[in-house]
Amino acid sequence: MRAIEQYIEQGDHQALMVLFHEDPRLTADLSEQHPYNTLLSMSPKLGEEETGNARRSTDVEESTFTGKGPFVIYRVKFVSGETSEFxxxxxxxxxxxxxxxxxxxxxxxxxxxxGGSA
Structure with a gap:
């Protein structure tokens, strides 16, 4: 949370979410695949069993965030030893x-x- 907060406060970003919230006309011409629209329209359809399996296989041991302009690079090391970058x-x-x-x-x-006397 602190890493993302630092990116928001000090990053070299355009603050698009803030701008879009303040002036919805800015989103009128965005494609359906724009990250702003996919946040609103796409959600995973996972069953309870799938969610449990995903969690066990993707437990994160270490992670780092690095702000790169309009993107944040999220690097993770899973408990399995595998690494990935998003x-x-x-x-x-x-x-x-x-x-x-x-x-x-x-x-x-x-x-x-x-508090209290319980």
Missing amino acids: RLHECIAFNIWGFLTKMVKDADMLLGSP
Whole structure:
């Protein structure tokens, strides 16, 4: 989360998600395959069994993020020893940051602060 946040705050990106949110007219002529539109329209259809198998086979041991202009390079080392590199468009990086931030905030609300006489 911190790496993506640093990219958002200090990266050499166009802040397209912010611009698109502020002025939806900017997205009117984007192709269906543009990362912004695929974020809104595409979602994986995985069954519970597939999700479990994917998780076990893709556990990440180490990861790094590197901002490269409108992309973030995400390098991972899996517990199996295999490595991979993913280029994430800034739209996706901003979306991941928003999702993670909300998830952490919601978890904090659910857990609350310790106290009481239980």
